[in-house]
Every structure is written in C-alpha cells, then in structure tokens.
Amino acid sequence: xxxxxxxxxxxxxxxxxxxxxxxxxxxxxxxxxxxxxxxxxxxxxxxxxxxxxxxxxxxxxxxxxxxxxxxxxxxxxxxxxxxxxxxxxxxxxxxxxxxxxxxxxxxxxxxxxxxxxxxxxxxxxxxxxxxxxxxxxxxxxxxxxxxxxxxxxxxxxxxxxxxxxxxxxxxxxxxxxxxxxxxxxxxxxxxx
Amino acid sequence: xxxxxxxxxxxxxxxxxxxxxxxxxxxxxxxxxxxxxxxxxxxxxxxxxxxxxxxxxxxxxxxxxxxxxxxxxxxxxxxxxxxxxxxxxxxxxxxxxxxxxxxxxxxxxxxxxxxxxxxxxxxxxxxxxxxxxxxxxxxxxxxxxxxxxxxxxxxxxxxxxxxxxxxxxxxxxxxxxxxxxxxxxxxxxxxxxxxxxxxxxxxxxxxxxxxxxxxxxxxxxxxxxxxxxxxxxxxxxxxxxxxxxxxxxxxxxxxxxxxxxxxxxxxxxxxxxxxxxxxxxxxxxxxxxxxxxxxxxxxxxxxxxxxxxxxxxxxxxxxxxxxxxxxxxxxxxxxxxxxxxxxxxxxxxxxxxxxxxxxxxxxxxxxxxxxxxxxxxxxxxxxxxxxxxxxxxxxxxxxxxxxxxxxxxxxxxxxxxxxxxxxxxxxxxxxxxxxxxxxxxxxxxxxxxxxxxxxxxxxxxxxxxxxxxxxxxxxxxxxxxxxxxxxxxxxxxxxxxxxxxxxxxxxxxxx
Numbered sequence: 003x004x005x006x007x008x009x010x011x012x013x014x015x016x017x018x019x020x021x022x023x024x025x026x027x028x029x030x031x032x033x034x035x036x037x038x039x040x041x042x043x044x045x046x047x048x049x050x051x052x053x054x055x056x057x058x059x060x061x062x063x064x065x066x067x068x069x070x071x072x073x074x075x076x077x078x079x080x081x082x083x084x085x086x087x088x089x090x091x092x093x094x095x096x097x098x099x100x101x102x103x104x105x106x107x108x109x110x111x112x113x114x115x116x117x118x119x120x121x122x123x124x125x126x127x128x129x130x131x132x133x134x135x136x137x138x139x140x141x142x143x144x145x146x147x148x149x150x151x152x153x154x155x156x157x158x159x160x161x162x163x164x165x166x167x168x169x170x171x172x173x174x175x176x177x178x179x180x181x182x183x184x185x186x187x188x189x190x191x192x193x194x
Numbered sequence: 195x196x197x198x199x200x201x202x203x204x205x206x207x208x209x210x211x212x213x214x215x216x217x218x219x220x221x222x223x224x225x226x227x228x229x230x231x232x233x234x235x236x237x238x239x240x241x242x243x244x245x246x247x248x249x250x251x252x253x254x255x256x257x258x259x260x261x262x263x264x265x266x267x268x269x270x271x272x273x274x275x276x277x278x279x280x281x282x283x284x285x286x287x288x289x290x291x292x293x294x295x296x297x298x299x300x301x302x303x304x305x306x307x308x309x310x311x312x313x314x315x316x317x318x319x320x321x322x323x324x325x326x327x328x329x330x331x332x333x334x335x336x337x338x339x340x341x342x343x344x345x346x347x348x349x350x351x352x353x354x355x356x357x358x359x360x361x362x363x364x365x366x367x368x369x370x371x372x373x374x375x376x377x378x379x380x381x382x383x384x385x386x387x388x389x390x391x392x393x394x395x396x397x398x399x400x401x402x403x404x405x406x407x408x409x410x411x412x413x414x415x416x417x418x419x420x421x422x423x424x425x426x427x428x429x430x431x432x433x434x435x436x437x438x439x440x441x442x443x444x445x446x447x448x449x450x451x452x453x454x455x456x457x458x459x460x461x462x463x464x465x466x467x468x469x470x471x472x473x474x475x476x477x478x479x480x481x482x483x484x485x486x487x488x489x490x491x492x493x494x495x496x497x498x499x500x501x502x503x504x505x506x507x508x509x510x511x512x513x514x515x516x517x518x519x520x521x522x523x524x525x526x527x528x529x530x531x532x533x534x535x536x537x538x539x540x541x542x543x544x545x546x547x548x549x550x551x552x553x554x555x556x557x558x559x560x561x562x563x564x565x566x567x568x569x570x571x572x573x574x575x576x577x578x579x580x581x582x583x584x585x586x587x588x589x590x591x592x593x594x595x596x597x598x599x600x601x602x603x604x605x606x607x608x609x610x611x612x613x614x615x616x617x618x619x620x621x622x623x624x625x626x627x628x629x630x631x632x633x634x635x636x637x638x639x640x641x642x643x644x645x646x647x648x649x650x651x652x653x654x655x656x657x658x659x660x661x662x663x664x665x666x667x668x669x670x671x672x673x674x675x676x677x678x679x680x681x682x683x684x685x686x687x688x689x690x691x692x693x694x695x696x697x698x699x700x701x702x703x704x705x
Contacts, residue, residue, distance in 0.1 A: 008252035009679060010245060010335040020254045020334045027326045031360045038365025038401075042372070042383075042394060050389065126381055130389045133381040137371060 025171045029178045032145075036182050039141065040189065043134045047193075056131040058194045059124060064115040065191035068108050069183065075104025076180050079153075079173040086169040091160050094169060098157040101176065105150040112143060135190050142186055145179050212604040213302070216285030217277075219602060223288030224310070227406065228317050229270060231548035235413040236321070236359075237266070239555060240328050240352040242563070246664035246671060247346045249337025249680040249702070255327050262323040269316035276309035284310035287602065289399055292384035292392045296376040308377050315370050318363050325356030337663065337702075339682040344701065346662045346686040347436060351416030355409045358444050362405035369398035396458055400451035407543070408447045412440060414551035415482060418504045421558050422486060423687050424660045425501035426493025427697050430687040431485045439478035439485075446475040456524045457531050465524040472522035479515055483508060494690075494697075499573030503554035506581050507546045514542030517592065532602070535595030538588040545584055553580070553638070560642075561657050565669045566649035572641045579634025586627030590620035659698045662686050666702050 011020055047053050082097035116136075119125075126136040153172055159165045204210055210218065241259065245252055253259050277283040284306040286294040295311075298304035332353045336345070372383040373395065382388030384395050423430050430436065452460055452468040486508055495501070517539040520526050530536055553576075560568045595601075597614040606613035656665035663682070667675050680702040688699040 008250070008254070008256060010250035010252050010331060011254045013250070013254075013335040015336050016333050018334070020330055023334060024255065024326050024330045027329055027360070031322050031326070031364060034361055034364025035367050036364075038398060039368035039371075041365070042368070042398070046389075046391070046394075126375070126379060130382055133372075133375065133383060137375060137381075141368075141371065 019167065021167060021171050022174070025174050029175070032178065032182075036138075036141070036185070039134075039138055040185060043138065043189065046130065046134075047189075050130075053131045054194055056124075056129055057135075057190065059119070059122070060135065060191045061115050061118065062191045064111055065187050068111050069187050071104055071107050071111065072180050072183055075101045075108070076173075076177055078104060079169075079176050083169045083173045086160060086166045089163065089166065091163050091166075094166075095157050095160050098153050098160065098169065098172075102150050102153050102157075105146050105153075108146060109143060112139070138186055138190065142179070142182050145182070149176050149179055210604075213282065213285060215604040216287075216602075217283040217303070217306070220285050220287050220310075221273075221277075221283055224314070225273070226544070226548065227288065227410070228314060229273065231410040231544065232317075232321060233266065234552055235410050235417075235548065236328075236352055236355055237262075237324055239348070239413060239417065240324070240356070242559070243346075243664065244328060244331055244349050244352065245335075246562075246667060246675055247349050247662050248332060248335065248340060249663045249666075249676065249682065250331065250335045251674045251676065251679070253327050254331045254335055258323055259327055262320045262327070265316055265323070266320035269313045269320060272309055272316060273313035276306045276313065279305035279309065282306055289396075289403070290373070291399075292373065292376065292395050295395075296373060296384050298377070308374070311370055311374055311377070315367060315374075318367055318370075321356075321359055322363065325360050328353050328356045329360075337680050337682050340701075343433065343437075344682055344685045346416075347419040347430065347433070348413065348416030350437060351412040351419075351440065354440055354444055355412040358405045358412075358447065359409045362402045362409075362448065365398045366402035369395055393455070393458055393460070396455050397451070400454045401448070403454065404451045405444075405447040408443055410544070410547050412443075414507065414547040415440075417551050417555040417558075418486065418507050420660075420662065421500050421504040421554050422489055423689060424558075424658050425496045425498055425504070426490050427496075427689045428489055428493040429689055429691075431488035431491075433685065433687065436482055436485050439481045442478040443475060443482075446471060446478070450475055450522075453522055453524070453527070456527045462524075469522060469524045473519065476515060476519060476522070483512060483515075498557070499568070499570055499577055500554050500558035502574065502577045503550050503557060506577065507550045507554060510542055510550060510581075510584070511546040514539060514544075514546065517542065530595070532600060533595040534591040534599045534601050537601045538591040538595055541588045541591075545588075549584075550580070553577075556642075558658070559664075560645065561652040562664055562667075562669050562671070564646050564649070565652050566645055566647075567652055567657070568645040568649060569641050572637055576634055576637045576641065579637065580631060583627050583631030583634060587624045587631060590624045593617065594620050656700070659696075661688060661698055661700050663701055666700065 014020065016023060078097045078100040082094045082101065085091075085093040085097065119132075124132050126133055149172065152175070156165070156168045156172055160169060241253065244250075281303045284290070284295070284301065284303050286301050286303075286307065290307075290311070294300050295307055298307070301307050332345070332349055372381070375381040376383050376385065376390075382390045384390045384392045386392060419430060419436065449471045450468060452464060453472045456465050456468075490505075517535070521530055521536060521539060557568055557573055560566070591599075594614065594617045597617055598612075599606075599614060599617070600609070600612035603609055603612055606615075652669050655668055657669075658665070663680055664671075666680050682701045683704055684699065684701055686701055690697045691699055
C-alpha cells in the first residue's frame, strides 16, 4: 500500500466529504453500544424502585460540574473548527489544546469523585446499580480519553496546516461524547 | 462421531472427552460464524469486489482497512490461545448463556471463557471498522454515472449486511463488557441471586444473533445473483424487488430475536408476537428466491461449476428456510427446541450460505483473482461430492431430531431418554457422510492450488461475458485496478437485450 491517497477517497457521490460521512457511521455504531447498555440499565431501574436508595449516594454536584466542563470544552472545539476553516492554525491549535484540557479536567473530577465513592464503600461489586454506574461512566471515560489522544494527534497536523478538515471530524465526535454524558448524568445522578 | 460409535477413537485426534466435546462444539460454532462465514463473505468478498465492481481504485480508508485486519488477526491469536490455557477452551456453547459462561465454578474454564469473550469482542471491533469502510466506499466512491439502481446486487448485499451488523452488534458489545466484569471482577449483571437477570444476556445476544444470520445470508444471496444472471444470460428478474425485500428482511430481522427463547421462560403473549414476526420474515426471503427462480426461467442456462453451486445454494437453502417455519411457530418449537431438528435446520441455512455460495463465488471470480481458470471437471466432481455428502449428513438428522434426539449431548449412553436408540443407523449414515464430505474438499483444495499456478490461462479480461465492472479490469487486476477509471451508462444486468448483437452489455460501454 502506497502513501498516496486513493482516488476512491477523494470521490463524493453523496455530496458529503468521505471523512465526515465515516464519522457519522462511527457515531451510529457507538449509539447502539451505549444504547444497549443504557436500555439494560433503564429496564432494571424501572423494575427495581429501591435502586433510588443507592443512587441517592451519587455526587450530583460533581456530575453537574463535569457536565459544565464537558460542554465548555465542546465550545472550544467548535471555535477551533472555526479558526481551522479560516486557516488560522495557531488559534486552532490553542483551542484544540483547550478542549484537551477540558477533557483532562473532566477526568480529574471524575477521579476524585470515584475515589470518594470507593472509600465510602461503593465499589463496582457493591450492587447492580453501582455496577452500571462504573461500567457506563467508565465506558464513557474511555471515549473521552480516546478523543483526547486523537485531538493531540490532529493538533500536530494542524500546526503544519495539514488535514485541517479533521478538526471538524473530531469536533463531531467530541459532541457525541458530550451527548452520551448528557444521557448519563440524569440517569445516574439526577434520578434519585 | 461419538454418538454413532460411542467409545471409539477419532482418527488423528484420539478419544474425545466430554469437556473436549463441549469445547469443540462451542468453538466450532463460534469459529464458523465469526471467523469463517463473516470474514469470507463480508470481509474477503467485500474488500475484493466492492472497489472493483463500483469502478474505484481502492477502499476509501486503506489504513483503517489494514487496522481492521490487524485487529481481526489479533482476535484469531487470542482465540487460539484460549485452547492452550489451564483447563482448555470455553465449552459453554457459542451463545455463552450465563450463569454457565459467567462463573468459572460452572464452566470449569476460568481462562478459556474470558479469552473466548475477548476474542469475540475484538472480532466485532474489526468488523465495525471494516463495515464503516464498506458503507462509506459504496456511498461515496462509485464510478461516474453509477446510480443507486446500477449497483451490482452483491455490493448492495455486502453493504446492507455491514449495516445490519453495525446496528445489531452494539448491545452485545455492551453485554460482553458486562459479562466480562461478571467473569473477572465479580459483578452480578447476569446473576439472579444479586438482582441481575440471566435472560437479559439472552436478549442482548439474540438481538445481535438473529440479524447476524442475515449478515452472512445477504452476501451469499448477492454472489448467487451475479452467478445466475451471467450463466443464464438473462436480466435479473426484478432488481428492485430483490432490493426492497432485502430492506424488509433487514428491518424485520430486528424483531424476531426472541424466537430463540421460547422455552427460556418468556411471557407466552410475547412468544405469540415473535411467532408472527418470525413467520413474516419468511415472506421477503421467499420473494427473493422466487425472483431468482424467475431469472432462471427461460434462460440459456450454462451448467458451469459456479452455476451448479449457485443452483445448489437455492435448492438447499430452500430446505433450511422451510424447516425454519416449524421452529418459528412457538408451539412446535417447544417440542423441537434443542433437538437435532434445530441443528439440521440451521446447518441447512448456514452451509449453503458459508460453503456452497462461497464455492460458487470462488469458481466464478477465480479467473479474475488469479488470471487462470479452475478445472471444470474436478470442480463438478467436488460439487457432486459436496452436495451428496452434505445432504447425507443433515437429512438424517432431521429425522433423529424429529424423533427427539437432544443436541449438545456428549454420549447418549448416559442419557438414554434423550435419544431414540432405534435410529442408530441414521446416526451412522450421517457420520459416514461427514467423512465423505471432508474427503471431497481435498479435491477442491488440490484444484484451487493447482489452478492457481498451472490452471488454464485466462487471456481475456471478461471470460464469462459479464456486465459488471470488475471484468473491465485486467485478470488479475493490477494495483489501482483500472488503467482509466471507468464510467457507467446502465444497470448491471442487461443481458440478451433485444435488438443487440451481443447478448451482454457491459456497464461501462457507451453504445
């Protein structure tokens, strides 16, 4: 396989650039993964009202703060895309790193939160509610980490003015990671 | 083997113990579905045919394609490793129902079951990546002029199969994460003693598992569509009907999964609903078969090896489909469940799909792949040996199953009430036919390898006089596939057009 881009990649029969089309399909397949997990949680939650006793121990403030952090980071990636379109690579680079920093803050808050829960005795094996709590949020955190790594990689390209369109692609993905959290936050924290 | 000749050593293997038997049938099912049918039908044919047939030089994401292959390769290594850990490979059936799969004290394979699950998840990730590539390639990279209704059926089918896989695999990936935690860190997602629900896994598994049947079925159907139109020199009888029935099948396939669980204790009212949906799905499938038969009707049929296998597919899959109606009806299924009748039914669907249709495709595209023909005489010997052998294996098992033989039993001499002793002759016939079928596959392997290097040379690009774009490229196609990117002026199945001198009309020819 050569390093040149195939003609196939440059075609656009649907009118949508190939990369963006593929990101939407990635998100489509991710929706079913999270959808499956959350459906399992929802059905069991509706079956067992006493789960509310356990969910009352979750830290709504930490969750709320994290919602704010993650949504703010999404604003940064939108601005990064804006400047990438205008070919202002330095501003785009800085804003991508602001987004990465947002992701990092999210993980730090989550780390503190989980440490507190675990020291209070609520581990993944404590009960089924906590199993879902750690599994769903953990799977989401993995997506945050993956997004941060990809952004770091893209930022290097952006500095060299290469593959600027990828800022938009990672932005779509980052919004998806946000939206998953928007579902997790009420389901795991607010519903007491 | 064990059932026909209890206590006899299997040649080249030795005496099969009960644990080995469980592990063997589990991994037979797993490997055949995930590491045989899907890689060949979806990944191999998809990667080869899609760029060629839509007139592109490559897939849109060659690097993601490579990554997909690397993850797939890793999954193979993990699965192979699962046989060599303490207590051997997983033996809880390919459906991996908890609690058997979740607790090491039940399945006795503490490492085998974990590695099995990890391998399956890796394989899924590989196919999601590959599927995104297939879908995007077909959507965005078709040759100039190729409209939606000009796409060869096999490309449609592989891409729709990837879509079905993408839409159904997610919940099982989530379920696999839950099962992995149950196995390793002791959560209780599927443990009723701790508030979990083992039936939940069955729902997650079969919500994936039933669409999965169509994931492998559709590409096979696509291959057969290409072969029968070329070798009967006729236009596909109803292109749009095939396409729309495929959409119908795809959508319905998400509403039939609980027919695998009729005896798992689900609500009988729910069983009624799933009986109706299950019987409904046989309508679009039957419609597809009718279209194919109508395509053959009145055609100038040439019985090449590829065509024989395509016809063999239609005939044998029909038996698999018809027997499925018995099992889809919840009342009948209560009796048939977990008998050899079920086993014979799904082998009559999967063997035509993953073996017979694949052979059809290989004999058909071999000249394109290697620039040489396979030997037709030995191809026909292989065809008849395979067909007679295959029917000889599974036809008797319909009878033993209908009489009540229970499947997944290592040795009936311990469970005499689960088998009918008077049917021993049928079991022996089936076992002898297994050996015959395997022996005839050596004819194929020899023919394949010999023809690759010494077969009759294919000097032209289009030896079968077919319309689709892969036959425009040289045989075998060089890197980049086409010297000049082709343009498309018509549908893929314009054979024997009245008033035209030639009986075929390639998609890329302007006049």
